[in-house]
Amino acid sequence: MTKRLLMIVLLLFIFVSITACNNKSKVTDGKDIVFEEDSTKEQNSEHNAEEKVEEDEADEADEADEADEAEVVVSDGIPSPLSGIYGEEEKVNRRPVAVMFDNAPQARWQAGLSQAEVVYEFLVEPPYTRYLGIFLLNEPELIGPVRSARPYFVATLLEYDPLYVRVGGSEEAKADVKKYKIADIDGLYSGAFWRNYKTGKKAPNNMYISMEGIRKEQKRLKYNETGEYNGFSFNIKDSDIEGKEANEVLIKYYNNNTTKYEYDEENRIYKRYKDKKLHIDENDETPLLAKNIFILEAKTKIIDDLGRMEIQIVGQGKGYYITNGNYISITWEKASVNDKIIFLDENSNEIKLNPGITWIQFTKPDPDVEII
Numbered sequence: 001m002t003k004r005l006l007m008i009v010l011l012l013f014i015f016v017s018i019t020a021c022n023n024k025s026k027v028t029d030g031k032d033i034v035f036e037e038d039s040t041k042e043q044n045s046e047h048n049a050e051e052k053v054e055e056d057e058a059d060e061a062d063e064a065d066e067a068d069e070a071e072v073v074v075s076d077g078i079p080s081p082l083s084g085i086y087g088e089e090e091k092v093n094r095r096p097v098a099v100m101f102d103n104a105p106q107a108r109w110q111a112g113l114s115q116a117e118v119v120y121e122f123l124v125e126p127p128y129t130r131y132l133g134i135f136l137l138n139e140p141e142l143i144g145p146v147r148s149a150r151p152y153f154v155a156t157l158l159e160y161d162p163l164y165v166r167v168g169g170s171e172e173a174k175a176d177v178k179k180y181k182i183a184d185i186d187g188l189y190s191g192a193f194w195r196n197y198k199t200g201k202k203a204p205n206n207m208y209i210s211m212e213g214i215r216k217e218q219k220r221l222k223y224n225e226t227g228e229y230n231g232f233s234f235n236i237k238d239s240d241i242e243g244k245e246a247n248e249v250l251i252k253y254y255n256n257n258t259t260k261y262e263y264d265e266e267n268r269i270y271k272r273y274k275d276k277k278l279h280i281d282e283n284d285e286t287p288l289l290a291k292n293i294f295i296l297e298a299k300t301k302i303i304d305d306l307g308r309m310e311i312q313i314v315g316q317g318k319g320y321y322i323t324n325g326n327y328i329s330i331t332w333e334k335a336s337v338n339d340k341i342i343f344l345d346e347n348s349n350e351i352k353l354n355p356g357i358t359w360i361q362f363t364k365p366d367p368d369v370e371i372i
Contacts, residue, residue: 098134100166252369
C-alpha cells in the first residue's frame, strides 16, 4: 500500500471514530437523557392529575348519589302499612287496633282520634255518624268516647285483622264478631274501660280507655301479637295528582250533620271541620288533619224502626280521591269482608297514597258533596 493510500485509510478511520463518539454522546449525554425523562414525567404527571380530577369528580358524584338516596329515607325505622309514616320496627310490626268512636254532639270532642292513621266515617242511626279509627304507631293515653258496633264497621275492620275496641253493638254486629273470630275487647265485659266524668259528658257518651289498657287486654286475652293484613300502597315522596281543584270539600250527610275539609296550601294538608266547627282532639285541642281523603258511595238503607242501617261495603262503587289541593274521580272495590279495599283511577290503576293520615268518608249514592 502506498503512503498516500495509507494516509487516506488512516484519515477515514479517524473520521469514523470521531463520528461514532459524537453519536454515542447523544444517546448517553446526561442532558439529553434527562430531557427525555423529564418530558415523560411531565406527561405522566399531567395524566395522573387528570386521573385524580376524574376520581375526585367520581367521588363527588357518588357522594351526590348517596345524598339523593339519603333524601328518600324519611327517618329512622320502617314505614307503617297504614300511613306510610316511618316508625319503630317493633311498633310497625305489632297488631293494629280498631276503635269505635262516638260522634254524637254530646260526645264531642273525641280523645286520641287525631293519632289514628286511618279513620272511617259512616252513617249510623239518623242523623248521626260514627268513626272507626285504626291505630298502629301511636299510643294515646286517653281514647274515647268508645261506642257500639255495627255490621258494616265489622266488615270494614276485618281487612286489618286488628284488636277491636267497642262497647256493645247491634245483635247482628255482635254475631259477626263471633262469626269472624275477631280479637274483641268489649267495654261491657272488660275492666280496662272507665266512665270519664271529668269531661262533663254523661253516659253513654263517656266510656274511655287507654292504648296501654288495650295492649294489656291483648296479653290477658292471649290474642296474637301481630295481624295478618295488607297495607296501602304509598308514594315514596309527597306527590301531586292531576285533577280539579279541591280547596274546600263539604259533605252534607244531613242538614244538621256535615263534614268539611279546608286545604292548608302552605303545609299541604287538610284541616277537618264537623258541623261547622274545627274538629279538635280532646286530649290537647290539636286540629284533626288529613293528607288523603276518600269519598266513597255505597248502597245504604234503613233496616229497622230504630233507624239502624245496612251499608254495602263489599262490592264496588264510585267516589273521589282528594290530596294536595286537587281531586280525581275514582272507583273502589272490596271483594270480601277480609279483602283490602282497593282504589282505582279512571285508567283502572291502583292509586298510591301520599304518606300521612287518611280519612275515608262513606256516603249514600249520589251524595250531597261540594268540592271547590
